[in-house]
Amino acid sequence: MGNLQSVKNALEFLGYSATVSDCQDDIPHFDAYILPGVGAFGEAMENLRQRDLIDILSEGVLHEKKPFLGICLGMQLLAESSVEMCYSEGLNWIPGHVIKIEVEEGIRLPHVGWNAIEIVKPVPLFNRIDSYSSYYFDHSYQLICDNRYVIAKCQYGREIISAIQCDNIFATQFHPEKSQVKGLRLLRNFLNYVESS
Amino acid sequence: MLNKRLIACLVIKNGIVVQSINFKQYLPIGRPEIAVEFLNSWGVDEIVLLDIDATPNKRSPNLEMVSRISRYGFVPLAIGGGIKTISDIRALVQAGADKIAINQIAIANPTVITEAARVFGCQCIIVSIDMKRNQDGEYEVFTNSGRKPTGFSPWNWAKQVESLGAGEIFLNSIDRDGCQEGYDLEVIEKVANVVSVPVIVCGGVGHPQHFVEAARIENVSAVAAANFFHFSEHSIITTKAYLENTNINVRLDSYANYRDCLFDDNGRLAKKTDDYLENLRFEFYPKEVI
Numbered sequence: 001m002g003n004l005q006s007v008k009n010a011l012e013f014l015g016y017s018a019t020v021s022d023c024q025d026d027i028p029h030f031d032a033y034i035l036p037g038v039g040a041f042g043e044a045m046e047n048l049r050q051r052d053l054i055d056i057l058s059e060g061v062l063h064e065k066k067p068f069l070g071i072c073l074g075m076q077l078l079a080e081s082s083v084e085m086c087y088s089e090g091l092n093w094i095p096g097h098v099i100k101i102e103v104e105e106g107i108r109l110p111h112v113g114w115n116a117i118e119i120v121k122p123v124p125l126f127n128r129i130d131s132y133s134s135y136y137f138d139h140s141y142q143l144i145c146d147n148r149y150v151i152a153k154c155q156y157g158r159e160i161i162s163a164i165q166c167d168n169i170f171a172t173q174f175h176p177e178k179s180q181v182k183g184l185r186l187l188r189n190f191l192n193y194v195e196s197s
Numbered sequence: 198m199l200n201k202r203l204i205a206c207l208v209i210k211n212g213i214v215v216q217s218i219n220f221k222q223y224l225p226i227g228r229p230e231i232a233v234e235f236l237n238s239w240g241v242d243e244i245v246l247l248d249i250d251a252t253p254n255k256r257s258p259n260l261e262m263v264s265r266i267s268r269y270g271f272v273p274l275a276i277g278g279g280i281k282t283i284s285d286i287r288a289l290v291q292a293g294a295d296k297i298a299i300n301q302i303a304i305a306n307p308t309v310i311t312e313a314a315r316v317f318g319c320q321c322i323i324v325s326i327d328m329k330r331n332q333d334g335e336y337e338v339f340t341n342s343g344r345k346p347t348g349f350s351p352w353n354w355a356k357q358v359e360s361l362g363a364g365e366i367f368l369n370s371i372d373r374d375g376c377q378e379g380y381d382l383e384v385i386e387k388v389a390n391v392v393s394v395p396v397i398v399c400g401g402v403g404h405p406q407h408f409v410e411a412a413r414i415e416n417v418s419a420v421a422a423a424n425f426f427h428f429s430e431h432s433i434i435t436t437k438a439y440l441e442n443t444n445i446n447v448r449l450d451s452y453a454n455y456r457d458c459l460f461d462d463n464g465r466l467a468k469k470t471d472d473y474l475e476n477l478r479f480e481f482y483p484k485e486v487i
């Protein structure tokens with residue numbers, strides 16, 4: 001997959017240690033999980049499947065309720081399915097589907113650049129972060145899910161779900177590890193949640 | 198809606214940042230990690246790092262450098278230079294690159310674009326296009342640091358790489374490189390209008406007004422420069438303040454912003470009025486807590 005190093009750098013900058021792992025034996029011992037992603041949906045799911053990580057992650061996140069943060073593709077993977085390249089099944093942790101962003105007049109794909117997010121629910125993940133702060137997006141597909149999970153959205157032609165939360169599962173479509181101070185602040189909020197849980 | 202991005206381009210030769218002039222002359226600047234650290238703290242929107250002597254020296258991308266500098270910036274980092282295979286791209290992404298820029302290999306073996314987009318997603322793949330006017334006065338794409346003509350016109354090649362799966366196009370003018378006369382707007386407009394992926398333009402900025410000219414072209418998503426940002430403090434922030442003054446939407450959320458400042462004819466910050474300076478008090482800026 002992708003930008004693991006960027007996420008690790010950001011966590012280390014904030015004073016935490018992070019381990020990049022694809023090892024079945026290690027994964028149950030961590031306090032929290034971050035699933036970043038630069039890549040294509042099908043390829044990422046295939047990687048998780050080949051390494052037999054899906055059941056272990058589900059056990060940790062869905063049953064033991066360990067904090068989980070999905071970033072970009074890591075958010076889309078939570079859905080039931082995606083149509084990127086070809087139809088593929090996702091982790092199915094959040095009811096929803098991943099579809100291509102609709103192209104309208106003046107809309108270019110991928111959706112890449114800094115866009116202002118509107119915070120819909122002032123959850124702890126957005127502590128000390130104002131609504132309409134800019135975050136870095138880079139994607140061509142978007143997650144569609146029920147409004148009750150949505151905590152932030154942005155406008156690109158039409159509405160794009162930018163962050164979701166379902167209990168201990170957090171996910172952002174933008175890249176907090178690449179959004180300078182405001183992104184690091186969001187990661188700090190997630191880590192504070194990890195410490196308090 | 199999306200803000201226009203202001204991108205800093207770092208040209209690397211022998212492991213250090215250089216200023217490049219017409220792809221021929223190079224002036225040394227300094228260590229890349231220092232540049233990345235400063236650009237990041239000044240709120241740059243993205244950094245494109247081009248290792249220009251990797252391909253001529255038949256060298257693979259310098260992974261050690263990429264992983265070293267990626268620790269200094271929490272901003273998207275695109276890496277180009279020396280990329281030949283999918284495994285090069287994988288290694289770069291693992292080392293901390295968010296995107297990769299390919300140039301020569303895209304011309305030599307266009308299937309790499311498609312394969313890379315399949316594996317890493319098209320948002321990860323930038324195709325960099327170096328172009329200049331050839332001897333007949335026509336715009337043409339060149340490789341090998343501007344020495345080898347390819348026979349493609351920039352707009353045809355841009356259209357082709359888009360259909361092959363490129364996620365972004367980085368359009369660099371060899372003639373304008375380092376000349377400080379402004380972007381080659383004619384070709385930029387033509388390329389930006391034929392493709393529907395984001396277009397980043399580079400080459401020729403010597404005055405912040407040059408950014409404005411290119412950013413006003415609706416289909417240009419990002420404006421980039423290399424040499425322009427060197428040798429002046431807060432260069433990114435002052436440029437963004439200038440852009441905002443001219444009604445270009447940019448992200449200006451750094452601690453110091455120069456919103457209320459005026460600019461002189463050279464695009465530099467103007468001295469404030471004597472009245473203002475006389476009444477100036479030291480302000481206490483608390484250290485920012487992340």
